[in-house]
Amino acid sequence: MAATSADFADRAKRYLKAELKRAGVGYKELAERLTAMGLPESEGSITVKINRGGFPAWFLIAAMESIGASSLRLSD
Template sequence: MAESKTEQGWSDRAKQYLKAELKRRNVTHEELAGLLAKQGLKETRASVASKMSRGTFPAGFFLASLAAIGCENVRIEDV
């Protein structure tokens, strides 16, 4: 768990958490881009896919994505 306390470790955990939530809800990158657009965020399928594959994205993108797919609660211990 030492890795999880580094910045890269936290980034990896956030990426995995968001990927799992998208999969759990059967939301594609394209659908997420559309949901984010409804919130006023300009994202495309390609930009979402790029952020997800890179695994580095702003906290705002992480939180907006979770809100867009209906995830109302996030426990740090689950990330």
């Protein structure tokens, strides 16, 4: 069975949540880090983006960079 866009959105959400957990960074701290990088976000906007899963690629890259992640493993 072919993957759908919803499947990929769910994977992106799970990957980002796992990386945040590994880094010990919550949504509030992520919002603060992104804002410090010049990308203003609130804890609420972060929660909505991540729970929806359909966030843009720039958000994933910025979030990963803000927690110091240098790579993202795409296999479960």
